[in-house]
Amino acid sequence: MAESGRPGRGRGRGLSREVVARATLELIDAEGVGAASMRAIGTRLGVEAMSLYKHVSDRNDLLDAVVDLVVAELDHDPEVRRTADEGWRDYLLRLAHGVRRFAVAHPHAFPLVATRPAEAPWINPPLRSLAWIESMLQTLGEAGFDDEQVLFAYRSFNSFLLGYLLMESGARTLRDPQAGDGALSPGSADPEPVPGGLTPTRDVEEREAIADADDAEDLIDPLGEVDEDSYPTVHRLAEQLAQDHYVEEFTRALEDMLDRIAAQIA
Amino acid sequence: MAESGRPGRGRGRGLSREVVARATLELIDAEGVGAASMRAIGTRLGVEAMSLYKHVSDRNDLLDAVVDLVVAELDHDPEVRRTADEGWRDYLLRLAHGVRRFAVAHPHAFPLVATRPAEAPWINPPLRSLAWIESMLQTLGEAGFDDEQVLFAYRSFNSFLLGYLLMESGARTLRDPQAGDGALSPGSADPEPVPGGLTPTRDVEEREAIADADDAEDLIDPLGEVDEDSYPTVHRLAEQLAQDHYVEEFTRALEDMLDRIAAQIA
DNA sequence: TCTACAAGATTACGGCGTAAGCCAAAACCT
DNA sequence: AGGTTTTGGCTTACGCCGTAATCTTGTAGA
Numbered sequence: 001m002a003e004s005g006r007p008g009r010g011r012g013r014g015l016s017r018e019v020v021a022r023a024t025l026e027l028i029d030a031e032g033v034g035a036a037s038m039r040a041i042g043t044r045l046g047v048e049a050m051s052l053y054k055h056v057s058d059r060n061d062l063l064d065a066v067v068d069l070v071v072a073e074l075d076h077d078p079e080v081r082r083t084a085d086e087g088w089r090d091y092l093l094r095l096a097h098g099v100r101r102f103a104v105a106h107p108h109a110f111p112l113v114a115t116r117p118a119e120a121p122w123i124n125p126p127l128r129s130l131a132w133i134e135s136m137l138q139t140l141g142e143a144g145f146d147d148e149q150v151l152f153a154y155r156s157f158n159s160f161l162l163g164y165l166l167m168e169s170g171a172r173t174l175r176d177p178q179a180g181d182g183a184l185s186p187g188s189a190d191p192e193p194v195p196g197g198l199t200p201t202r203d204v205e206e207r208e209a210i211a212d213a214d215d216a217e218d219l220i221d222p223l224g225e226v227d228e229d230s231y232p233t234v235h236r237l238a239e240q241l242a243q244d245h246y247v248e249e250f251t252r253a254l255e256d257m258l259d260r261i262a263a264q265i266a
Numbered sequence: 267m268a269e270s271g272r273p274g275r276g277r278g279r280g281l282s283r284e285v286v287a288r289a290t291l292e293l294i295d296a297e298g299v300g301a302a303s304m305r306a307i308g309t310r311l312g313v314e315a316m317s318l319y320k321h322v323s324d325r326n327d328l329l330d331a332v333v334d335l336v337v338a339e340l341d342h343d344p345e346v347r348r349t350a351d352e353g354w355r356d357y358l359l360r361l362a363h364g365v366r367r368f369a370v371a372h373p374h375a376f377p378l379v380a381t382r383p384a385e386a387p388w389i390n391p392p393l394r395s396l397a398w399i400e401s402m403l404q405t406l407g408e409a410g411f412d413d414e415q416v417l418f419a420y421r422s423f424n425s426f427l428l429g430y431l432l433m434e435s436g437a438r439t440l441r442d443p444q445a446g447d448g449a450l451s452p453g454s455a456d457p458e459p460v461p462g463g464l465t466p467t468r469d470v471e472e473r474e475a476i477a478d479a480d481d482a483e484d485l486i487d488p489l490g491e492v493d494e495d496s497y498p499t500v501h502r503l504a505e506q507l508a509q510d511h512y513v514e515e516f517t518r519a520l521e522d523m524l525d526r527i528a529a530q531i532a
Numbered sequence: 533t534c535t536a537c538a539a540g541a542t543t544a545c546g547g548c549g550t551a552a553g554c555c556a557a558a559a560c561c562t
Numbered sequence: 563a564g565g566t567t568t569t570g571g572c573t574t575a576c577g578c579c580g581t582a583a584t585c586t587t588g589t590a591g592a
Contacts, residue, residue: 163429
């Protein structure tokens with residue numbers, strides 16, 4: 001990991017597995033997974049598509065590299081650390097918020113992390129690295145969990161993050177009225193421009209701040225109208241359904257889940 | 267929706283949006299989403315690929331039709347009904363198990379239902395039909411929930427199902443050691459044969475029975491070995507991690523979630 | 533300087549989604 | 563019944579996709 005990579009030194013130009021993966025992630029953020037073709041990535045890097053294969057075995061491997069990038073990004077998050085200085089609860093809390101920060105910053109990429117097939121049935125998304133799994137299991141074990149409780153917490157934590165963040169990132173990446181996604185298809189020749197007008201590249205904290213600030217008026221997209229006669233309840237609740245309370249809800253649901261784990265070990 | 271459709275009557279052969287969608291679902295079950303190309307589907311139906319476009323506007327629409335098929339399948343499930351004769355808890359319980367039956371029977375298709383982009387941010391997977399959303403919101407409202415509680419229950423239920431079942435179906439559709447998935451890619455020319463040797467077509471109950479019967483020895487795939495020095499905890503817990511306790515865990519976690527909702531309205 | 537090799541370029545192939553047009557047969561309307 | 567319209571499937575063709583195979587070139591090490 002991170003061999004040398006700077007464009008000045010080394011043999012060719014500044015390409016490397018990580019650089020390619022990073023460019024791919026940027027492309028995914030900007031235009032969706034479907035737009036990240038080998039040719040498009042090459043173009044973005046000023047390079048022919050086939051050159052990517054010097055750093056990546058095939059497209060699957062590239063997408064795996066993107067997932068690795070996500071996991072690596074977690075390690076660089078100053079709030080997320082692999083230590084439980086303040087107890088297991090704080091450890092899981094920080095980890096969860098770190099993962100959520102990524103999901104919010106990269107709503108097009110999160111489904112990738114969430115649904116990419118794993119090598120073993122117990123490598124669960126969204127933490128698909130043996131290193132993190134080891135860290136988590138070990139931390140919980142050291143916190144006094146017995147084996148069964150460790151596994152319960154492991155699965156509870158993963159499925160909670162998976163479900164909630166996939167729901168949230170799904171709400172942030174709506175279908176383009178014309179021209180679908182291509183996210184889960186072979187082929188698909190559409191560009192899938194990011195629909196909401198958001199440009200998810202940096203500034204996670206900034207957007208969070210915005211989302212948190214106005215508390216009850218940040219509705220995302222009402223889908224025009226809902227037929228009142230056919231779906232009266234949906235129609236009545238449409239406005240509240242469209243409100244964005246994700247931060248508070250996530251925090252609260254997370255606390256609830258941790259409570260449940262705590263109750264389990266008591 | 268069921269116009270006539272029988273091959274004997276009507277104009278052409280027995281094609282229809284639903285028939286095409288059903289064939290697609292079968293292909294997805296057998297070989298994964300990536301294998302369900304227009305040409306492959308046509309071949310399976312004894313028809314040219316372009317003929318499918320008479321019943322479906324494009325491939326995105328076809329995948330939507332598959333999702334519709336899932337929702338429709340729910341309606342035909344005798345245990346799942348859109349009424350709360352026995353209270354909201356029973357209603358949600360039956361619904362959840364119905365969705366899980368589908369996820370277990372169609373592990374390759376569930377990620378599709380889970381990640382397909384929606385038209386509005388409050389249409390959450392896995393219940394992506396206005397009819398079901400209306401049913402659920404209305405039922406909860408009639409059960410005495412106020413608006414805020416309805417929304418809390420709605421989102422809790424959806425994110426729980428999404429996370430748990432995606433985790434479970436992910437564990438049932440592992441990566442083919444050679445040749446990746448193509449599930450989230452454009453292009454991808456691989457067949458992705460179903461890995462576990464399972465043939466998920468009917469007999470959900472039967473497989474459940476098997477899964478339930480032997481309680482502690484149904485491990486799915488150990489991934490060969492895990493390096494003991496690098497990942498000691500994973501190594502130690504590998505066997506238990508590989509065990510399939512999904513049914514009991516799901517049931518228990520579901521009850522916990524319903525408890526949380528119940529506590530919320532008390 | 534010579535050699536080996538790694539990084540990127542070129543070419544080419546089969547498969548993909550699908551636009552456009554064609555055609556026979558079923559359905560409909562006197 | 564006979565003419566017309568509509569429908570459902572077929573054919574052709576185009577551009578994009580992933581990638582196998584091969585060639586070119588600049589650089590590092592001897």
